[in-house]
Amino acid sequence: MRMSKITIRKKDYFRPKRRFKHHEEEAEAAEKSIEESEMDESEIDEPAAKDREVIGDTSVAVREPVVEETIVHEVPLVTEQPDVDDEDIIPHKNEHSKFSWLYLIPAVLFGIALMMLVNLFMDQPEKRADKPAERPVTETLTKTEQAVKDTRSHVVSVVNMQKVNNLLNESAVPTEVGIGSGVIYKLTDKDAYIVTNFHVIKDAASIQVTLADHNKVAAQVVGGDMWTDLAVIKVPKGSISSYVKFADSDKIIVGQTAIAIGSPLSQTFAGSVSQGIISGLNRSVPVDLDADGIYDWESNVIQTDAAINPGNSGGALVNDKGELVGINAMKISLDNVEGISFAIPSNDVKKITALLEKEHHIVRPELGxxxxxxxxxxxxxxxxxxxxxxxxxxxxxxxxxxxxxxxxxxxxxxxxxxxxxxxxxxxxxxxxxxxxxxxxxxxxxxxxxxxxxxxxxxxxxxxx
Known part of the structure; x- marks a missing residue:
């Protein structure tokens, strides 16, 4: 097998920008190079006489001004055209080609992320359909929502603890015998003052208050009045930082919003909210204070249809500004009666609590x-x-x-x-x-x- 030389000029070499399109051209070039290799070796090695001149003993080619380089490859001459390898024809690679794979990384990462996102939505269509629409954080609260937000933390649970004999050791143990609600209406440097119903704390050996943050603290009785059914207790101020504001109950009108907040039935439902309207003003409701079946007193109250249940007693009745219009006190509980509840007007509450703070009880005349x-x-x-x-x-x-x-x-x-x-x-x-x-x-x-x-x-x- 005879070997021959192939000369390739650098100026004639052009590397295609896209390698996958140049295979056909390179194959043709290779075939042409093989044909040239069959020429006489003297024609390849010796330039034509007209292109040379003799300088001294040295023959120099002067026709070609372009710098060229002879690259020698030994190519076997065979009867069949061998497969042309890209590396056999191209003597070197573009120096930038070794970095070209780096440009593929962002595209690959983007593709992976896109596939993950598509799979997420395709795999959980039911969850997306069932998920309720969430209210935007920036949406403005309604007046009722804002009133509840401003007032709810001011309403507490009030637990009446009395000593009850234990059947095992026959010793008196403080036990919960009743629960009601209370409203923080005043703060001092040390104490938080709470107004509630007198019947909520009546005969209590001790009183426990559960705040809006679920902390339980012992309360001290400041004063109480059986006839108006109001009492004042106080607890250490601690982290309590605000209190309810009084509305002018003489200015409320029938039909305006009424919101009841309290602990109906038990502490499980502490902070429960019900809404209604003011149904009537200056109602005189007879009250049996000693449970003897005879009315002893006539309370001047506000009527509302906001739901009030046992445990709501002493809780707040507020307007849509979050201001206290009354202290929830009683309801009519009959099988054929619905939505008739009563609250002590805020102006009466304000006057009585001030007297109880100062005198600890209401001084009333005696006829005897x-x-x-x-x-x-x-x-x-x-x-x-x-x-x-x-x-x-x-x-x-x-x-x-x-x-x-x-x-x-x-x-x-x-x-x-x-x-x-x-x-x-x-x-x-x-x-x-x-x-x-x-x-x-x-x-x-x-x-x-x-x-x-x-x-x-x-x-x-x-x-x-």
Missing amino acids: LKADDITSLQFEAVKAQLGLPADMTTGIIITTIEPGSAAEAAGLKTKDIITQLNGKKIDSMVQFRKELYYDHQPGDTLDLTVFSQGHTKHMKVTLK
Whole structure:
């Protein structure tokens, strides 16, 4: 097998920018090179005489100004054209080609990320469809939502702890006997003051308060009043930083928003919120304070249809500004009655809490008697026996006179009937007590119209 030389000029060499398109051209060049290799070796090695000149003993080629380089490859001459390898024809690679693979990395990474994203959406279509739309963080809260947000942390749970005998060791152990709610309405440097219902803390051996952050602290009683059903307790201020603001209950109107916040039934439902409207103003609701079946008091309250349940007592009734309009106190619980609940007006709450902070109890005048409505006299015979006029249908009849009392000093006797107080007609014992407690102070003198032993007379009584 004969070997021959191949000469390739550098100026004629051109490397295609895209290698995968140049294979056909390179094959043709290789075939041409093989044909040239069959030429006479003297023609390849010796340039034509016309292209050379002799300088001394040296023959120099002068025709070709272009610098060329002879690259020798030994190519076997065979009858069949061998497969042309790119590396056999191209003597060297472009110096930048070794870095070309780096440009593929971003494309590969992008492709992987795109495939992962597609798979994520393809694999979980149901989860995306079932997921509820979330409210944008920047969306403005409604007035009700803002009121609840501003007020909810001011409402606490109030637990009445009483000593109950333990059957195992017969020792008195403080036990939870009732739960209600309370409202933080005042802060000092050391204490947080909470208003609640009197019946929530009545007869408590100790009181436990659960704050909005679920911390439980012991509370101290500041004062209470059975008749208005209000009490004030206090706890260490700790991390408490704000309190509820009072609204003017004289300016509320029927139909405005009412939001009740409290702990219905148990601490499990602490911070529960219900919404309604103000249903009525200045309602007079009779109250049986001693559970003897006889009404003892007449509460002046606000009516609302916001849901109030046991445990809501002492909680907040607020408007859509988050201001306190009342303290939830009671509801009508009958099978055929729904949505009638009552709250003590905020103006009354503000006045009573100030008195309880200062005096610890409400100082009320004492008359020193017990009486019943004359409507309780069921039989005409009894009325006739007392000699009551036929047109007398309202008033109170005295059943007991306490020794040393203002009533005894004024000369009042049992079976006397009081029909007027300072010229105002008396319809019931509840009204009489309310007139006495709200409008008068110890030391005041009352003008009573009394029917006694068949005669009507006026009597002066100085309250103690």
